[in-house]
Amino acid sequence: MHETIQAIILGLLTGGVYALMASGQTLIFGVLKVVNLAQGALVILAAYLSSSLFVSFGIDPFLTVPIVAPALFLLGAAVQWCLLRPLHRSDASQLSLLVTFAVALGIEGVLTLVYKSDYRTIQPSYANRSWTVAGYRIGEVRLAACLLSLAVLGALALLLGRTRFGRAVRATVQNPTAARLLGVEGDRVAALGYGLGAATAAAAGAVYGMVYSFNPNSHYDLISRLLSIVVLGGLGSLGGTVVAALAMGVVSALVGALISPVWSDFSFFVVLLAVLLVRPQGLFGARLRGAL
Amino acid sequence: MSNRSRGRDTGRGTGRGTAGGTARGAGRTRVRAAAAALAAAGLALAGCSSSAAKPSASSGARPALTIGISLSLTGDFSDSGKSAQRGYQLWASTVNAAGGVLGRKVVLDIVDDTSSPTQVVTNYQNLITKNHVDLVFGPFSSLLTVPASQVAKRYGYAFLEPAGGGPAVFSQHLHNLFFVQPAPVVQQGDVFADYILSLPASQRPTTAAYPALDDPFASPIAAEVRTRLQAAGIRTVYQQIYPAEATDLSSVVTAMAAKKPDLVVAGTQSADAYALVKAMVQLKWAPKLLYLSNGANDPLNFPGNVGAGNVNGIFSSGDWFPTATTSGNSAFVAAYTAAYGGAATSIDSTSAEAYSCGQLVQEVAAKTGKVDNATLISTLHSGSWPTLEGDLSWNSDGAANASYVLVQWIGGKLLPVFPADRAQSAPVLGKLPWSG
Numbered sequence: 001m002h003e004t005i006q007a008i009i010l011g012l013l014t015g016g017v018y019a020l021m022a023s024g025q026t027l028i029f030g031v032l033k034v035v036n037l038a039q040g041a042l043v044i045l046a047a048y049l050s051s052s053l054f055v056s057f058g059i060d061p062f063l064t065v066p067i068v069a070p071a072l073f074l075l076g077a078a079v080q081w082c083l084l085r086p087l088h089r090s091d092a093s094q095l096s097l098l099v100t101f102a103v104a105l106g107i108e109g110v111l112t113l114v115y116k117s118d119y120r121t122i123q124p125s126y127a128n129r130s131w132t133v134a135g136y137r138i139g140e141v142r143l144a145a146c147l148l149s150l151a152v153l154g155a156l157a158l159l160l161g162r163t164r165f166g167r168a169v170r171a172t173v174q175n176p177t178a179a180r181l182l183g184v185e186g187d188r189v190a191a192l193g194y195g196l197g198a199a200t201a202a203a204a205g206a207v208y209g210m211v212y213s214f215n216p217n218s219h220y221d222l223i224s225r226l227l228s229i230v231v232l233g234g235l236g237s238l239g240g241t242v243v244a245a246l247a248m249g250v251v252s253a254l255v256g257a258l259i260s261p262v263w264s265d266f267s268f269f270v271v272l273l274a275v276l277l278v279r280p281q282g283l284f285g286a287r288l289r290g291a292l
Numbered sequence: 293m294s295n296r297s298r299g300r301d302t303g304r305g306t307g308r309g310t311a312g313g314t315a316r317g318a319g320r321t322r323v324r325a326a327a328a329a330l331a332a333a334g335l336a337l338a339g340c341s342s343s344a345a346k347p348s349a350s351s352g353a354r355p356a357l358t359i360g361i362s363l364s365l366t367g368d369f370s371d372s373g374k375s376a377q378r379g380y381q382l383w384a385s386t387v388n389a390a391g392g393v394l395g396r397k398v399v400l401d402i403v404d405d406t407s408s409p410t411q412v413v414t415n416y417q418n419l420i421t422k423n424h425v426d427l428v429f430g431p432f433s434s435l436l437t438v439p440a441s442q443v444a445k446r447y448g449y450a451f452l453e454p455a456g457g458g459p460a461v462f463s464q465h466l467h468n469l470f471f472v473q474p475a476p477v478v479q480q481g482d483v484f485a486d487y488i489l490s491l492p493a494s495q496r497p498t499t500a501a502y503p504a505l506d507d508p509f510a511s512p513i514a515a516e517v518r519t520r521l522q523a524a525g526i527r528t529v530y531q532q533i534y535p536a537e538a539t540d541l542s543s544v545v546t547a548m549a550a551k552k553p554d555l556v557v558a559g560t561q562s563a564d565a566y567a568l569v570k571a572m573v574q575l576k577w578a579p580k581l582l583y584l585s586n587g588a589n590d591p592l593n594f595p596g597n598v599g600a601g602n603v604n605g606i607f608s609s610g611d612w613f614p615t616a617t618t619s620g621n622s623a624f625v626a627a628y629t630a631a632y633g634g635a636a637t638s639i640d641s642t643s644a645e646a647y648s649c650g651q652l653v654q655e656v657a658a659k660t661g662k663v664d665n666a667t668l669i670s671t672l673h674s675g676s677w678p679t680l681e682g683d684l685s686w687n688s689d690g691a692a693n694a695s696y697v698l699v700q701w702i703g704g705k706l707l708p709v710f711p712a713d714r715a716q717s718a719p720v721l722g723k724l725p726w727s728g
Contacts, residue, residue, distance in 0.1 A: 003546055003547065003550045006546050006575075007546055010542045010543060010546065014542070116371055117371050118371075118562075118593055119562050119566065119593065119597060120596060121566060121597040121598070123596060123597070123599050127570075127599065128574050128598075128602070128726075129574075132576070137574060137576060212540065212567065213539075213562075213566040213567065215563075218539075221539060252543070253542065253546075254543075256534075256538070256543030256544060256547075257543040257544075257546045257547045258547070260532060261538050261541070262533065262534065262535055264538065264543065265535070265537060265538075
């Protein structure tokens with residue numbers, strides 16, 4: 001029983017880390033209807049930048065977030081403006097897959113050139129610390145990631161629900177033509193949306209770098225999980241992302257501890273397929289266009 | 293061997309992308325600049341290659357000894373390929389400074405195989421039939437060594453290879469092949485089993501767990517140790533193979549901890565070794581003895597990935613270490629750091645393995661007065677040959693008959709501790725740092 005409860009705790013904490021990483025992915029899909037294959041690479045890029053700031057200047061990884069986030073915002077906005085915006089064709093959503101994959105490969109290539117392919121981990125003094133509560137271990141960084149995840153997702157929800165930018169985003173998502181007629185600059189909203197989604201990778205990268213070892217090609221495993229989470233949660237649904245990430249964490253940890261880690265990822269996909277059979281739009285996805 | 297090179301040997305975990313991918317959105321100026329840089333790099337490479345391919349023949353001098361090598365200078369194995377290149381080049385410059393091999397200047401003809409098993413075949417074919425090199429040395433990784441060694445066999449060339457230690461290499465039964473490391477990779481953990489079985493019964497663990505990465509260069513190592521320890525009465529309480537994509541091993545450690553093993557023997561590469569230790573530290577659980585086949589044998593990267601305070605007591609094994617007392621090692625380390633900079637701990641073992649190939653050629657030449665392929669093949673199959681890797685001899689399939697070295701983190705340093713003739717410190721049987 002102890003083993004089971006410990007696995008559930010681990011799963012929830014791991015799910016929190018993934019929710020943080022997937023929030024940008026779901027935001028970008030919500031705003032642009034683009035499945036952003038570069039999100040994993042952006043997380044790894046952020047992990048490297050955070051690592052460099054920590055190693056070179058001694059800046060705490062959590063404090064690197066406000067430094068790295070603006071840089072990733074600009075990068076994301078530039079990707080949208082320079083590479084995705086020109087895709088004004090009926091097959092833009094398919095082509096965007098190729099473009100974002102190319103961006104991911106480009107980021108990976110640059111990281112390999114700059115940092116080589118050795119694994120690294122961000123190791124502040126608290127990286128491996130954990131609290132013991134009633135005999136169960138709770139990793140400090142993972143708990144912080146869960147809280148950070150909630151904070152980021154809450155901020156995004158506020159931004160989209162309570163601000164002029166958020167209204168513009170929602171209007172563009174629901175009816176781009178009508179939004180344009182009402183003076184919403186769709187391209188600008190899209191660039192800001194992509195930039196914002198990329199900026200969330202700053203927080204995700206700092207946390208990922210402390211919890212896991214990473215190298216430039218770590219984004220391949222990462223992106224497959226992030227996509228699974230946003231599909232299960234419902235493409236574009238922030239709340240769904242949290243629930244799906246926690247579900248993935250718990251299912252994988254339980255299966256890994258009680259059955260075999262070989263089946264961890266597969267078991268999550270079984271859950272994913274089962275949900276999609278009943279609800280093709282995912283747990284919290286809307287059937288109508290414009291999940292946000 | 294360091295985890296870096298072993299990791300590449302499996303073909304896992306390297307950068308597939310190139311910087312060229314970032315140039316797509318750039319303007320013409322940047323494209324021209326990139327093209328110019330590429331052209332310059334190409335010219336530089338061509339310069340290296342042509343100077344190597346056309347040995348200078350000053351009047352009266354003995355002809356150069358040309359050695360053809362295909363290396364992964366780009367692509368998935370490029371980091372390790374470049375490490376091998378440094379080792380080969382260091383040996384060539386060292387031997388040339390001493391007058392060459394039998395008075396013949398050594399010239400390396402190194403070509404890039406882009407980490408491709410197809411290109412490596414073309415390269416060796418060209419090196420032998422067009423460039424007419426005198427000898428060939430091996431590429432990096434078992435993946436490339438297998439097809440490359442077939443080409444060498446076809447033309448009767450000796451194939452001294454530093455980095456192809458997988459079962460596929462030896463199952464070819466090639467008489468011309470010599471793996472220049474102490475033993476096949478799957479035997480890497482045998483030295484730890486030897487050490488455990490050398491302990492008095494009162495100190496021996498009674499139960500053991502065997503988590504291992506699903507990788508041909510990891511799980512067979514743990515399996516081989518398990519077979520030997522089980523036969524000696526050490527009960528297996530947990531064994532588990534985890535997939536390469538399992539980045540978080542907390543659930544494995546949770547399950548393993550519940551079985552309370554005295555000993556954990558983990559068949560690991562690098563990232564999973566780090567993940568195992570981090571999970572143990574976070575869960576505050578430690579066995580009495582911990583052996584990681586790879587990852588922990590990398591003095592440069594292991595402390596940074598698991599925390600320098602968590603390394604002491606952990607065992608690993610490898611083929612070469614900077615402090616080794618093997619033939620010519622101190623001179624090699626000094627020459628390497630002088631030529632390439634950095635600390636001794638930053639030397640990738642692949643460089644030492646490549647350098648050792650050259651040592652063997654020198655020794656055969658010194659013993660026989662000849663340096664041709666038939667002499668190399670027949671001579672190396674008899675006797676024992678001192679190298680940076682230890683004293684090597686080979687079976688008929690090219691697998692070396694020596695043993696890896698057991699190392700342990702002691703006082704923050706990675707020290708050889710077993711067997712006794714290679715040890716620089718006695719093994720320490722104490723609690724792991726995070727066990728409280």
